[in-house]
Amino acid sequence: MANCTINECDKPVKAKQMCSMHHQRWRRHGDPVVTKVRQSAEPTACKWVNCDRLTVSKGFCSKHYYIYRMQNVQKVQVNS
Template structure:
């Protein structure tokens, strides 16, 4: 099986000689080596009572988003 053409990456090829991760980075940013973290324009704090951590998703920090998501599913 052929491997990704990026040095040090041994994942199988998806398209254009790149693995799925590097191909997606190439499509999004034009460069398969770019890594960007998505951030909101304005930093917000968690909606959870007495939590001052920055938000990650839907107004909650990563810890409280996980708790809210697992409590809703149960």
């Protein structure tokens, strides 16, 4: 089995003569050797009415995100 053609990479080839990691980087960024670090968003308050906790996902704190997921709510009353 062939190895990745990128310098100092000994992983097996998955596609286009690159390992899966370098192939994904090429697909996402156009360059197989680029490494980009994800930036964290600034912490914000939960968008549920009268809740001042910090968000965890989709603009809700952990408690309200759980409720949102369990009830599969389509519209949520939002603080303006």
